[in-house]
Amino acid sequence: MTATVTVNQHDRYQVGVRDHLMLHFSQHAKLRDGVEIPVIDRAEGVYVFDTSGRRYLDALSCLFCAQLGYSYGAEFASAATKQLTSMPFNTTWNTAHPAAIELAERLADLAPAGINRAFFTSGGSESVEAAWKMVRQYHLANGEPGRVKAVARRTAYHGVTLGALSFTGIPAFKEQFGPPAVEVGHAPNTNRFRAPDGDDLTAFTARILAETEETILAAGPDTVGMLIAEPLQNAGGCFTAPDGYWPGLRALADKYGILLVADEVITGFGRLGEYFAVSATGTTPDLITIAKGLTSSYAPMGAVMVSDRVAEPFFRAGQTLMHGITFGGHPLSAAIALQNIEIFERDRILDHVRVLTPHLKTRMHALAELPIVGDVRGDGFFFAAELVTGAGNERLGDADRDFLVRQYIPSRFREAGLIARADDRGEPLVQIAPPLVSTQAELDTVVDALHDVLVDAGDKIGLSDGR
Structure with a gap:
């Protein structure tokens, strides 16, 4: 499928968000500073597309909702x-x-x-x-x-x-x-x-x-x-x-x-x-x-x-x-x-999740080898990796925590074509919850992208030399 939104329409939507739409759990001042947000105008399979033509793998199931992805509309x-x-x-x-x-x-x-x-x-x-x-x-x-x-x-x-x-x-x-x-x-x-x-x-x-x-x-x-x-x-x-x-x-x-x-x-x-x-x-x-x-x-x-x-x-x-x-x-x-x-x-959705859970669990737990990851936990199609500052699992300082969770990782996810969560309602972490129809290859794409983002995040706070 090809994009149907023109550049002018993309710009108009950004203005509309800034001037008229109150976003949930969002810092609206960023919109006044010219920060653009993804405006999603279509979806297919486990992917969503924004008005600039960018494709993202929705590894959060649009806040744990889109169990079947986006191909059952008809x-x-x-x-x-x-x-x-x-x-x-x-x-x-x-x-x-x-x-x-x-x-x-x-x-x-x-x-x-x-x-x-x-x-x-x-x-x-x-x-x-x-x-x-x-x-x-x-x-x-x-x-x-x-x-x-x-x-x-x-x-x-x-x-x-x-x-x-x-x-x-x-x-x-x-x-x-x-x-x-x-x-x-x-x-x-x-x-x-x-x-x-x-x-x-x-x-x-x-x-x-x-x-x-x-x-x-x-x-x-x-x-x-x-x-x-x-x-x-x-x-x-x-x-x-x-x-x-x-x-x-x-x-x-x-x-x-x-x-x-x-x-x-x-x-x-x-x-x-x-x-x-x-x-x-x-x-x-x-x-x-x-x-x-x-x-x-x-x-x-x-x-x-x-x-x-x-x-x-x-x-x-x-x-x-x-x-x-x-x-x-x-x-x-x-x-x-x-x-x-x-x-x-x-479509035997529950069986599909049960069959692929061990693979996803193995792939996710391998992220614990990264110096920025202290713990990986979860089950099914729902996992989190908690962020730390190295081998001793020390907690991130306030400045690093704010930088990674609110700035760098969300931006880096978008660059990687991935929708996932960076969160610090408890300790700082990243979280995924892919659609339940995701194939093994798509799950691997999610974890590979997550790995790359976390490696880069570690580099940003000086963890590139390992534990």
Whole structure:
């Protein structure tokens, strides 16, 4: 395919961004200084193309959303046309429609046993907030109105709307917005790098579970309503959970009468080779939040998967579920989600991820040989490499950290034709999450480009002589 945008159109779009479009999580002053941003106007396979004609391999799946890449448009358009020409919109407020019902049925089939109902939202933050409101109503209905607090994990990201922001464990995201809507205690995450017992998984797991219990006790066990965690934590850099950790969370939740929520907004729908990554832990949570991969980004949608136990109070006489979202379960989004599941099954997407994960893991872990990389972690099609200053794994200084994460690496990624993430919500790192349809050759292209960028980044801070 050839570019269809002229030079003048490219310039016009840059002016339009600068003068009219508010970008998410962006420093707008750079636009006033003449810094151009990629304006993506088309996509194909695992590649996206900007208005200057540059091609990028999208190794971040457009923020963990584009599970199927960008070549299924015709199939999704057909599903959308069928839905829009029969019944374009209906709510799920005391009515229902076939697409939402059929999607809820399919999700119940895919979810862990005992999780049989879906509450639809428009995205991830909405799903987390809806989960909290259901948790509150559950405890109220069962005569425990004092369960007004929650426990989440340090550095974890659970959304930035004011309710979801309460659970997010990144202080810099929260401080300027005042007291949180929900009182939340933050327990340890599962980062083993630099932990004194990180090489002893049994000891490490026992310790962080004990500290999680201490967080519950400090809050007052009878005041805690929810314990929320991701099966693989995104923020901070792809923290995997050791064996025994999720069963330990389940045991703590049961011990203290707390509902356990698996936040699968990122890990759900194939990122780790499962529809629901928590399934691989042998643990069934009480609620699961999903979004992003539910439609593979071909339409906005999220959901809260609800266990029979949590749903039970809402079927009592006179009980009303006091939460609703206008576009939750939108017929168009539901039809696209159903088509997404059909493609996942037909094209054996989960099997594809499982087959290629060992190769990607081997390639990624080889990056630890670079002097700028201290740790590589992740699973499935989701990995991070933490940046350090050499053999002793010393932390980057503030100046090097700011230069690499906010300036050099993002620019160097674009030069390399790669969309990936440089992040420092915890320690500085680079992160990839390629589309689940990526071939082995495309995964190799991602890692090769990442290797070259990291070598150059090391050179920039004086690590070219090795460890």
